Amino acid sequence: MNVDSGAAPIPAHADLPVVPLGDAAAWVDIHETLAxxxxxxxxxxxxxxxxxxxxxxxxxxILKSDEFEFGDLIKAVGQTEGRFYDWWHExxxxxxxxxxxxxxxxxxxxxxxxxxxxxxxxxxxxxEEALEPCLERGYMDIEDxxxxxxxxxxxxxxxxxxxxxxxxxxLTTDLASGFNVATSKDPAAVDRxxxxxxxxxxxxxxxxxxxxxxxxxxxxxxxxxxxxxxxRLSDSELVAHIVxxxxxxHDTTKGAIQIASMLLAKYPEQTALVRADPELxxxxxxxxxRFESPVVMTTRQPLHDLEVAxxxxxxGRPVGVVLVSAARDPRDFPNADAFDIRRTERRAxxxxxxxxxxxxxxxxxxxxQEAVRGLATRTxxxxxxxxxxxxxxxTLRGFEELRLSLKPA
Amino acid sequence: xxxxxxxxxxxxxxxxRCVGAGQCLLAAPEIFDQADEDGVVVVLQPNPPIExxxxxxxxxxxxxxxxxxxxxxxS
Numbered sequence: 001m002n003v004d005s006g007a008a009p010i011p012a013h014a015d016l017p018v019v020p021l022g023d024a025a026a027w028v029d030i031h032e033t034l035a036x037x038x039x040x041x042x043x044x045x046x047x048x049x050x051x052x053x054x055x056x057x058x059x060x061x062i063l064k065s066d067e068f069e070f071g072d073l074i075k076a077v078g079q080t081e082g083r084f085y086d087w088w089h090e091x092x093x094x095x096x097x098x099x100x101x102x103x104x105x106x107x108x109x110x111x112x113x114x115x116x117x118x119x120x121x122x123x124x125x126x127x128e129e130a131l132e133p134c135l136e137r138g139y140m141d142i143e144d145x146x147x148x149x150x151x152x153x154x155x156x157x158x159x160x161x162x163x164x165x166x167x168x169x170x171l172t173t174d175l176a177s178g179f180n181v182a183t184s185k186d187p188a189a190v191d192r193x194x195x196x197x198x199x200x201x202x203x204x205x206x207x208x209x210x211x212x213x214x215x216x217x218x219x220x221x222x223x224x225x226x227x228x229x230x231x232r233l234s235d236s237e238l239v240a241h242i243v244x245x246x247x248x249x250h251d252t253t254k255g256a257i258q259i260a261s262m263l264l265a266k267y268p269e270q271t272a273l274v275r276a277d278p279e280l281x282x283x284x285x286x287x288x289x290r291f292e293s294p295v296v297m298t299t300r301q302p303l304h305d306l307e308v309a310x311x312x313x314x315x316g317r318p319v320g321v322v323l324v325s326a327a328r329d330p331r332d333f334p335n336a337d338a339f340d341i342r343r344t345e346r347r348a349x350x351x352x353x354x355x356x357x358x359x360x361x362x363x364x365x366x367x368x369q370e371a372v373r374g375l376a377t378r379t380x381x382x383x384x385x386x387x388x389x390x391x392x393x394x395t396l397r398g399f400e401e402l403r404l405s406l407k408p409a
Numbered sequence: 410x411x412x413x414x415x416x417x418x419x420x421x422x423x424x425x426r427c428v429g430a431g432q433c434l435l436a437a438p439e440i441f442d443q444a445d446e447d448g449v450v451v452v453l454q455p456n457p458p459i460e461x462x463x464x465x466x467x468x469x470x471x472x473x474x475x476x477x478x479x480x481x482x483x484s
């Protein structure tokens with residue numbers, strides 16, 4: 001992501017290796033690009049002037065540190081007001097403890113291991129439904145699988161009828177474009193973002209009203225449920241977070257499923273292991289998330305001037321923590337550049353670390369596990385039809401297109 | 410990593426730090442659970458058997474909020 005880090009460069013940063021994330025060539029093999037910098041220095045700087053931590057140790061410690069707070073992603077792309085800005089600043093990411101802790105406690109009920117276990121059959125059903133036509137056809141495009149699963153599953157989780165799910169798809173894409181630097185410079189694009197957000201907020205408000213009157217066994221009902229003497233989310237918080245859920249679980253999961261599908265095709269010996277023992281889908285997903293982390297980086301801001309690995313970092317100025325690089329750190333993962341679902345190191349970083357660790361991680365993992373399990377066990381072979389081409393510049397990684405040929409089991 | 414001579418394991422969970430990520434129960438399902446209402450960690454076995462040491466260490470490491478600790482002692 002292109003982050004405007006604002007003020008003049010700090011002199012000490014002139015010695016840091018430069019990671020040219022603004023150059024499309026750097027994204028052809030992002031691991032190689034990052035490894036060159038990572039192996040020479042724990043902290044590097046992008047060509048846009050953003051200091052970045054590249055090694056697992058610093059990435060993990062920055063994310064766990066209470067001397068940093070979550071980066072203001074909206075401000076980072078040049079927006080300081082408006083509907084989109086207001087929405088983001090009402091959601092959990094924008095808060096520090098204790099306000100963050102309160103929201104986290106209230107939201108997490110919908111994502112506990114138990115709740116996700118109850119959702120498994122639904123998730124498995126969505127996977128099978130999406131796989132069937134692909135198996136009949138003998139091939140799968142990402143539109144047929146990776147792009148439909150997250151929204152359908154979120155629809156199931158939220159209790160949204162299938163016909164509304166495709167509308168969400170469009171609205172979420174428009175909303176997500178709000179995080180691009182290019183958008184804030186284009187008033188028409190900003191209008192589109194806000195119009196999408198408004199529609200999502202209205203839909204969410206209607207769901208809240210409905211579940212108050214007719215509670216169901218779904219996420220909104222869980223959040224709306226009154227517990228005697230206990231704190232609850234306000235209506236405004238409910239709406240903001242329903243929209244947040246629809247948004248946050250979408251592109252990330254889409255990318256992760258695309259990536260998992262691609263890796264199953266690229267590494268047939270690994271896929272064979274899952275076919276032989278479907279319980280290995282759990283380990284496989286952990287290794288997918290490590291080997292090709294769907295999120296390139298996130299940012300944090302120091303609460304005061306401080307140093308990491310001897311590099312001065314100024315109060316309030318964004319620092320990138322590059323998950324995709326940390327996940328390939330040879331200091332923490334022997335043979336880091338090998339895709340090996342049986343590796344024993346389970347120090348995941350793909351879902352982040354610290355108090356803002358992905359709220360939906362358990363649900364996301366379940367979706368991925370079912371996708372991997374389904375793909376592996378319903379096929380006897382999965383093959384790439386072309387070399388996958390990664391999207392350049394995207395913080396949420398993925399492919400423009402990907403076709404896999406499938407032979408049914 | 411070889412198991413130490415420790416005879417007793419004691420698991421400590423800081424419920425204030427916990428953010429309900431649930432990674433501990435994925436790593437050590439016999440030792441940890443999370444409360445339904447707020448996702449906060451529940452320690453099912455505060456003094457687990459020595460055989461559980463690898464799993465508990467994995468849980469401690471997996472906790473994104475640094476809410477868990479393991480004491481291994483002889484007393």
